[in-house]
Amino acid sequence: MREGRCYEQHDFQVLILSQFAQRRPSTEKEKWELQQEYLRLIREIPQMWEEFVRKNQNIYDRFGYLDVVVYDDLTYERKKLKQGRPKEENTLSHRVTVRLDDESYQLLKQYCQTKNITESAAIRELIQTLKWKIW
The missing domain is CATH 1.10.1220 (Arc Repressor Mutant)
Incomplete structure (x- = not known):
């Protein structure tokens, strides 16, 4: 499994192919099959990226990137956003720490x-x- 932040198609391609590169063929036939799969991935990654962005358009528009998780079988999904403390609208700008007796x-x-x-x-x-x- 590999995680990464993708701002554009190139980042997505690097992430997918780096996960793909972990596969090791043991025979000539497996080597040939991996080469064919690599070529297929190179052709399909632009469409994969477009579809992925379309599915997560609101997140991509808001942040300008998508955090992606790529699994060993080359399936991928968006890394879920973590819920943080909500921003207050009228926060005070100065913090003072005081020790009292x-x-x-x-x-x-x-x-x-x-x-x-x-x-x-x-x-x-x-x-x-x-x-x-x-x-």
Whole structure:
């Protein structure tokens, strides 16, 4: 089995033929059959690629490539997309990490429980109160 990222037909051809190259003939007849199969593959790979892209057009249009898995018998399929954490639309741009002593952390937790908000929201809220103290 071989996996690869294919941006165009050439990448797909290299992937298929590299998997094909792992086959080793033991007799002259097998060698001749492999040569014939190689020639057939060379002829058919453009149509195989076109059909593969057509089947997975939405993925190819979105990313500009297809991740392909080629098996030992030269069957192939698209490698399934992995589900990741969804992107948030209004992400905050700065990350701050703070270490707190036990007393400060307990105070923060208590504040969060009384206001029913997350620790991050509480810290943002408390930072906003600094605006009025500084200016």
